[in-house]
Amino acid sequence: MSARLGSELDGWxxxxxxxxxxxxxxxxxLPEGDGPLAGLLTAAQHGEEADAALLVxxxxxRVPGTETRWAVIPVLNPDGLLAGxxxxxxxxxxxRNFPASTWEPGETFTYPPGIDPxxxxxxxxxxxxxxxxxxxxxPETQALTAFVERVEPPLVVDLHSPLELIFVRGDVPPExxxxxxxxxxxxxxxxxxxxxxxxxxxxxxxRGTPVLVxxxxxxxxxxxxxxxxxxxxxxLRS
Ligand SMILES: [Zn+2]
Numbered sequence: 001m002s003a004r005l006g007s008e009l010d011g012w013x014x015x016x017x018x019x020x021x022x023x024x025x026x027x028x029x030l031p032e033g034d035g036p037l038a039g040l041l042t043a044a045q046h047g048e049e050a051d052a053a054l055l056v057x058x059x060x061x062r063v064p065g066t067e068t069r070w071a072v073i074p075v076l077n078p079d080g081l082l083a084g085x086x087x088x089x090x091x092x093x094x095x096r097n098f099p100a101s102t103w104e105p106g107e108t109f110t111y112p113p114g115i116d117p118x119x120x121x122x123x124x125x126x127x128x129x130x131x132x133x134x135x136x137x138x139p140e141t142q143a144l145t146a147f148v149e150r151v152e153p154p155l156v157v158d159l160h161s162p163l164e165l166i167f168v169r170g171d172v173p174p175e176x177x178x179x180x181x182x183x184x185x186x187x188x189x190x191x192x193x194x195x196x197x198x199x200x201x202x203x204x205x206x207r208g209t210p211v212l213v214x215x216x217x218x219x220x221x222x223x224x225x226x227x228x229x230x231x232x233x234x235x236l237r238s
Contacts, residue, residue, distance in 0.1 A: 011065030012072075018143025022089040024078040026143050031065045038069035040153035041236070042144075045095050045160070045200065047080015047087070048113035052159040052216055055224050059232050068236040071151060077140055086110060086127060092138050093129035096198040099145065100206050103135035103198035114218070117162075131198055145203065156204055156211040157235070163215035167192050169201050170210035176235065177212060183231025186214075 011032050018026040031037075044053040056074040075081050079089040087093055096108050109125040132138055136145065148156070155172065157180075166181050166188040181188040192213075196202070204211040216228055 009060050009065065011067070012060060013065065017073075017147045019139060020077070020079045020088060021092075021139055022079045022082075024082070026078065026140065027073070027075070028147065029060055029065065029072040029074070031068050031070060035069065037071050037151055037153050038238070039155040039157065039235075040071045040073070040148065040151070041157045041159070041232070042073045042076050042200075043159035044074065044081055045076040045158070046093070047077045047083060047085050049159075049161040050081055050084075051218070051221065051224060052161050053081060054221055055216065055228060055232075056159065058221075058225055059229060059236065062229065062233055063236045070236045071153065072236075073144075076144060079140075084113075086113065087129050088138055088140055090132075090138065091130050092132045094138055094140050095196065095200055096129065096131035097136065097138050097141045098198045098200050098203035099136035099141075100198055100202035102196075102202045104131060105134075106131070108197075117218075135198060144200070148204070148209065153209065156201075156209055157232075158200055158211060158213050160213060160215045162218040164217040165189060165215050167201070167213035167215070169205040169213070170208065172210040172212055176238075179234060179238075180212065180214065180231045183234065184227050 012029040015028050015030055016025045017028050043056045053074050077088055077094055080087055108129050110127045111120055111125055112127045166186050168177055168188055168190050177188050201211045201213050
């Protein structure tokens, strides 16, 4: 491993694909060259899921942009990450704001970040969000849908926390799902109990883009890297 300035990444090209509600650049890391992409990896759509963003950053340091055909967005919601909130600067849960047929008006409730898993029960869903004034109302959502429509990734992997599972939507190659699930020891499932209207994966599934919602657990970064980086690294290099 060679030493370099902390902000430098080997072979990755950074592009600003939009701005957040608060005007923060939305950045995508693109592999070298202009060929078609193999996929799009995203994280931290919920700003309280900083651990997923840190994990993806470690991945960008391990895999040079010359050795992959994946595009990577480590932070979909920089406003929320900076504020330590699930929502963006307008109080919107971006993963309820996508222009899918499932979008619903009205507030949504989720668990407070960092809640003890033992009291993770519906009665304690007190973290209030807006789904936006209308579907696709938020600049982060608009920028991400426009980016997907421009580059047409054949597969999306969307990292979240802390459910510790892989949710499979659409026609994902079984070897991809099996590779990630096997490497990390995560269950892969096609059904999901939660109610997530207007989710990114709903929008992707409806437009025919296969997607894995990859949920890591709450853990320290060394444990997360040990468990999840091998499979994700293999995915980016495949
Ligand atoms: Zn999430």
